[in-house]
Amino acid sequence: DTGVSQDPRHKITKRGQNVTFRCDPISEHNRLYWYRQTLGQGPEFLTYFQNEAQLEKSRLLSDRFSAERPKGSFSTLEIQRTEQGDSAMYLCASSPSPGTGHLREQYFGPGTRLTVT
């Protein structure tokens, strides 16, 4: 399977704990995106990487959130001191760079569903 993968698929944690999610994009894609999706809503942009550089961050990304893509391949999203409001589906997507493929869509992973109790 050469699609985007995410791990874990589900995470239940207690309020105040730290959690880390991983995303493995499609190997030839240099662009990687994180989104958050709450119940009944569409995905909301969190952050964007081009290779290892984090080029855009949403205001939704509070100081408790940090994302990395150290070698320009996989990415991690960490949430510190989780709150109940962090409960959501966290989606990762990747896309090829301009000129190497088409810009038509982002390829999404299956998501990590976070529940904070």
Next chain:
Amino acid sequence: AQKITQTQPGMFVQEKEAVTLDCTYDTSDQSYGLFWYKQPSSGEMIFLIYQGSYDEQNATEGRYSLNFQKARKSANLVISASQLGDSAMYFCAMREGLNSGGYQKVTFGTGTKLQVIP
């Protein structure tokens, strides 16, 4: 103003019938792209169809077609011959800044839940 507006929270359609899911958008960019995604209950986002702002023809992909009316800023999805497996959430999305070399912002609507009735 909302970038992407989907006014139908839920829709029902009889199996084998056609259904139109509405989407209007707002942008000042000249170059942008419009997408539709399907999200089944399992959660993955499945790409369905794409329309570029400069594409003169309406996009089609199998049973999916996009009714693009640029002047009205609408990009409705038409699903023909509905199947039970089409029951899912459907999201309209827009990518702006296609001419920029950097981040191209993608904004999603709130979705329409489609239920296909046997």
